[in-house]
Amino acid sequence: MIEFRLPSLGSDMDSGTLVEWRVKPGDRVARGQVVAVVDTAKAAIDVECWQEGTVHALPVEPGTAMAVGTVMAILREAGESGSDVERALAARAAAAPAGAGSEGVASGALLPVAPARPPVPPVRHSPPTPPTPAGPAGPAGPFGLTVARDAARLRISPAARRRAHELGLDPQRITGHGDQGAVTLADVQAAQAAHPAAMPVPAPASRVQEMRRVIAAAMSRSKREIPHYYLAEEIPFARAAAWLAEANRERPAVQRLLPAALLLKAAARALRRYPEFNGFWRDGGFVPGSGVHLGVAVSLREGGLVAPALLDVPALRLDALTQALLDLVKRTRAGALRSSELSEATITVTNLGDQGVDSVFGVIYPPQVALLGFGRVRPRPWVDDDGGLLALPVVTATLAADHRASDGHRGALLLAEIREQLQEPPSLDLPEESR
Amino acid sequence: MNRDDVRNALLQALADVAPEVDTAALDAARPLRRQVDLDSADWLNFLVAVHEALGVDIPDAEAAKLDTLDKLVDWCARVLGPA
Numbered sequence: 001m002i003e004f005r006l007p008s009l010g011s012d013m014d015s016g017t018l019v020e021w022r023v024k025p026g027d028r029v030a031r032g033q034v035v036a037v038v039d040t041a042k043a044a045i046d047v048e049c050w051q052e053g054t055v056h057a058l059p060v061e062p063g064t065a066m067a068v069g070t071v072m073a074i075l076r077e078a079g080e081s082g083s084d085v086e087r088a089l090a091a092r093a094a095a096a097p098a099g100a101g102s103e104g105v106a107s108g109a110l111l112p113v114a115p116a117r118p119p120v121p122p123v124r125h126s127p128p129t130p131p132t133p134a135g136p137a138g139p140a141g142p143f144g145l146t147v148a149r150d151a152a153r154l155r156i157s158p159a160a161r162r163r164a165h166e167l168g169l170d171p172q173r174i175t176g177h178g179d180q181g182a183v184t185l186a187d188v189q190a191a192q193a194a195h196p197a198a199m200p201v202p203a204p205a206s207r208v209q210e211m212r213r214v215i216a217a218a219m220s221r222s223k224r225e226i227p228h229y230y231l232a233e234e235i236p237f238a239r240a241a242a243w244l245a246e247a248n249r250e251r252p253a254v255q256r257l258l259p260a261a262l263l264l265k266a267a268a269r270a271l272r273r274y275p276e277f278n279g280f281w282r283d284g285g286f287v288p289g290s291g292v293h294l295g296v297a298v299s300l301r302e303g304g305l306v307a308p309a310l311l312d313v314p315a316l317r318l319d320a321l322t323q324a325l326l327d328l329v330k331r332t333r334a335g336a337l338r339s340s341e342l343s344e345a346t347i348t349v350t351n352l353g354d355q356g357v358d359s360v361f362g363v364i365y366p367p368q369v370a371l372l373g374f375g376r377v378r379p380r381p382w383v384d385d386d387g388g389l390l391a392l393p394v395v396t397a398t399l400a401a402d403h404r405a406s407d408g409h410r411g412a413l414l415l416a417e418i419r420e421q422l423q424e425p426p427s428l429d430l431p432e433e434s435r
Numbered sequence: 436m437n438r439d440d441v442r443n444a445l446l447q448a449l450a451d452v453a454p455e456v457d458t459a460a461l462d463a464a465r466p467l468r469r470q471v472d473l474d475s476a477d478w479l480n481f482l483v484a485v486h487e488a489l490g491v492d493i494p495d496a497e498a499a500k501l502d503t504l505d506k507l508v509d510w511c512a513r514v515l516g517p518a
Contacts (some may be wrong), residue, residue, distance in 0.1 A: 096464065184454045248495040253482035256495060258475055301472055302456050326483070329476040334454055354474040 001088045002053050002075040006066050009040055009342045010307075011366050012218030016040045017065045018072070019161075027055045028077060034338065036072065038079040041210040041308045044161060045342060046336040053077050056085045155182035160336065163188045178223065182334065211304040222366050226281075230361050233415035235422055237377050237393040243425035260351055263374050263395070264422035265428050267349055268292045268313035272432065274414040276406045277370040280347045286369065286385040288403045295345025295365065298332045307365060308337050309345035314432040328376075353377060359396040369402035370411075372418075439488065441512045445504065448484035452477050463504040491515060 006016060016038035023035045034046040035055075053075030060072045076085050156164075156171050160183050164171045167188065174191045178182035240262050250255050271278040271292050279288040292314050295307035308331075310316075310324050331337055347368055352360045353376035360373035380394040397418055399411050422429055440489070451489045452493045468478060478498075486492050491511050493501065501507045 178450055182454065184450055185457060186450065186459070191458075219518060223478045245495070251495070253486050253498075256479060256482075258479060260475060299472075299474075301453070322479075326476055326480050329474070330452060330480050333452065333477070412508055 001056075001080065001083045002051050002077055002123055003071045004035070004049050004051065004073040006038065006068050006070050007047065007339050007343060008068050009045060009339060010345075012214045013040045013042060013068075013342065013353060014214075015065060015067050018043065018060050020060050020062050021058055022046075023055050023058075023073075024261075025055050025057060027057075029053055029055060032095050032340075038066075038339075039161070039229040041214045042300070042304060042333065043337055044156075044338050045337055047339045049073075049075075050340075051075065056082060069256055097201050135220060141322060156335065158183075160185045160188045164191075167192050171174075198283060213302055218365065221362050224245060226369075227362060227367060229399050229403050229408055229411070231399045231401075231408060231411045231415055232361075233397050233412075233419055234380070234381060235395050235397050235419040236325050236397045237422065240425050241377065241393045241427075242421050255319065256322070256324045257318050257376050259320045259377060260325060260374075261398075262425060262428060263351065264294055264296070264310065264313055264325070265316070265318060265321055265396075266418045267372050268294060269421050269428070269432065270414050270417035271347065272314055272412060273417055276410060277401060277414055279366040279405075280346070281369050281402055281405055282367055286409075289346030292345070293305075293344045293346045295348040295368075296328060297348055298329055300332075306332060306337070306342070307345060307348045308341040311341075311344065318429045347372065349374070353395065356385055359398050361398055362400045364400055364402055369405040371400045373398040373400070378411060436489075436512075437517055438508055438512050440505070441515065442508045444488045445485060445507055445511065448481055448488050451484050452480040461504060465510075466502045467504055467507070468502065489515065510513070 007017065008249065017040075019037040019039050021036050023029060023033075029035060029049050029052060031050055031052050032048050035049045036047045038047050038375065056074040056076045058073050060066060060070070066072065074085060074089070076082065098344060125302045138315070155176060155178070161171055164183075169188065169191055171183055171188075174183050174187050176187050178184040185226060186299055191385050196252040203278050240259070244259060245263065251257070275288050276286060276291055279286060281287075291312045293309040293311045294313050295309050297305050297307045299305045308328055310321070310328060313321065316324065327340070328337075344363075347370050348362070348365050349364055349372045350360055351374045352363055353374055358375040358378070360375060362373050363372035375398075377393050379391045382392040382394060384390060399414055399415055401411050442463075446461075449456060449467075450458055453471055453473060461467070461470060467473070473481065482498060483495050485507075489511055492516050493507075493510070497510070501510050
């Protein structure tokens with residue numbers, strides 16, 4: 001028997017609300033398959049399951065709020081029968097402390113290892129909708145959620161989903177006109193205009209407040225616990241810019257390279273050489289990352305930010321890295337991030353250059369131990385090795401690092417390595433084998 | 436394809452890459468990226484979406500100059516030729 005639990009979604013997301021199941025009892029689940037969509041303060045997340053099995057039961061219903069670690073699903077392992085699982089569940093329930101098992105397997109009380117925080121029992125935000133096998137679904141709950149009528153994915157942007165909830169509209173019933181039939185904000189507004197009477201009192205502030213609450217918790221913890229130190233380095237970007245302009249001259253948009261890809265690749269390579277910046281501070285010690293997985297800070301238009309991970313960046317050529325970045329940003333906007341992308345980043349990189357600032361000194365996202373920042377690439381006066389003055393495109397790279405895990409001298413070497421990497425764009429394009 | 440068709444295709448491409456944007460509220464004469472806060476990845480996603488929708492590829496060197504919806508409509512309509 002496999003108990004599938006709501007996985008960690010990063011240090012600032014400790015709970016989520018089940019939006020819909022993408023599997024049903026009897027379905028086979030493959031490793032890495034998306035089994036559910038969970039809404040968090042920041043985004044709707046596609047939750048992946050990394051174990052193989054057959055769905056036995058789904059004790060959590062859509063509309064239920066859960067803490068990270070809550071058992072969401074019970075899977076049968078290969079060779080296991082339904083009655084085997086029932087026996088195992090009965091044995092667990094009998095062994096559980098009195099009163100703890102009343103919610104059955106949906107209760108977090110059956111965790112074999114105590115989580116950092118006691119999991120809250122699931123709270124139903126909407127009354128359980130009775131199954132209606134024929135005819136239309138029952139009335140929407142307070143969040144506009146009803147039990148998903150099939151496992152097909154409703155494509156909807158986070159902003160549209162939020163607005164629909166605020167307006168008490170069932171997103172499943174709104175006709176989408178976006179990419180691949182996705183329901184957009186405009187579709188929700190149109191649906192509201194068509195049925196103005198069906199509109200309960202909106203609560204637009206709550207979502208923004210919840211976003212601020214989770215960011216406040218994570219950033220306050222960071223500043224309370226992490227002794228930050230900060231370094232900055234001005235990096236000539238002339239060679240990189242010239243190489244990029246040449247590479248992009250004949251490329252159609254679909255094959256074009258982003259300047260950010262060079263910055264990310266240079267950072268990832270340098271982190272390979274200075275691994276004490278790539279990983280986590282846990283239980284009083286540094287734990288290196290299993291690879292270089294860069295969390296890329298993406299600011300959300302409706303407020304706040306999220307930093308999903310680009311995995312194994314050193315192994316990517318610049319075109320693949322650009323495509324991965326474009327895909328990640330697009331899915332962040334469309335509300336289709338995967339759970340692993342929110343928990344696997346080994347360091348965060350923020351690029352505020354698009355907004356026009358020269359440098360950014362970040363707040364480390366715990367339990368990570370460093371944050372790299374890149375500002376705007378812009379022409380600046382530069383003195384070359386012979387004392388000559390010229391104007392060059394320059395980018396300022398900054399490092400905020402955890403002094404428990406590293407020292408300023410090594411941080412300076414890390415930034416110098418990023419600078420050197422950016423002076424050799426053709427070699428930056430080559431993939432580096434993972435170790 | 437007339438200018439309105441081109442304009443609608445561009446707005447649809449924008450809605451695809453920035454679903455939270457209210458395209459009806461755009462000022463076509465003001466810089467687009469600043470109005471709707473498109474970062475460089477959003478912008479490239481938009482150019483790719485425009486290519487998919489209209490079959491028109493906006494070169495890298497040209498794209499930076501086409502900073503308003505009006506300019507984008509003009510440029511694409513000219514490349515596509517008369518309806």
